[in-house]
Amino acid sequence: MYTFTNNDIEKSVELTQSEGVFSPTDTTKILVRSVINAIDSPKKILDLGCGSGVVGLLLWKFGLVKDCLYLSDVSESAVKNTIENCRINNCKSVVKAGAIYEPWRGEKFDVIVDDVSGISQAVAKKSPWFENVPCVSGEDGTILTIEVLKKSRKHLTEKGVLFFPVISLSNCTKIKEEAEKYYTNVELVGRVDWPLPSELTAEPDFLKEQHEKNNIELVSKFGMYLGYTEIYKVSI
Secondary structure, eight states: OEEEEETTEEEEEOOOOOTTSOOOOHHHHHHHHHHHHHOOSOBOEEEETOTTSHHHHHHHHTTOBOSOEEEEESOHHHHHHHHHHHHHTTOOEEEEESSTTGGGTTOOEEEEEEOSOOSOHHHHHHSSSOTTOOOOSOTTSOHHHHHHHHHHGGGEEEEEEEEEEEETTSOHHHHHHHHHHHOSEEEEEEEEEEEOOHHHHTOHHHHHHHHHTTSSOOEEETTEEEEEEEEEEEEO
16 A cells, blocks of 8 residues: 655555565655645646556646546556556556656557666665666766657647656766757656665765766755755646
């Protein structure tokens, strides 16, 4: 069971978690909260890089999914996990396997929620989040997010919007500059700061090296290293 609260409204989804499938994190929470607070009626929604399906299922629980929930992931294990989670929650869904928008050729959505891997590959290897989970986002963590941005317009309806996270364990400036190339409206709609896990803080020289290479944005407050996640909403 995974429980989420927004503005004192609590919703829960039955959630199985298969081995090798990315588990929900603080990014999951701020992403869901940002979408909920920005949408005021049910929409045709795509959960892109769905993992276990938790983001899409929570949006469905909050009544924001119109008719059917659409989800996809490059991982076959994640797709199987999502299909099972949609089944046990009785959520009408279409779940497909494939990279980025490959499964959705010719399909358009009112809302695309991007949760593909968005941190530096070098950092991912040392972090606790990607155990047996693939991460092919590049040394600066931007490859997949930029690909999502670049190809998203042809998959959005006329007034469609895309939500995506920017995580400090990537080249944040590069991602935001790319977003502004493709969209006239780029709006920050959510942010959360969080302590870096001990697996990373135990290697300060590595973190400093990655920061100097612009692969991550290193933030230090009160004598400790912090990470942050920002959620952006973009529209034409």
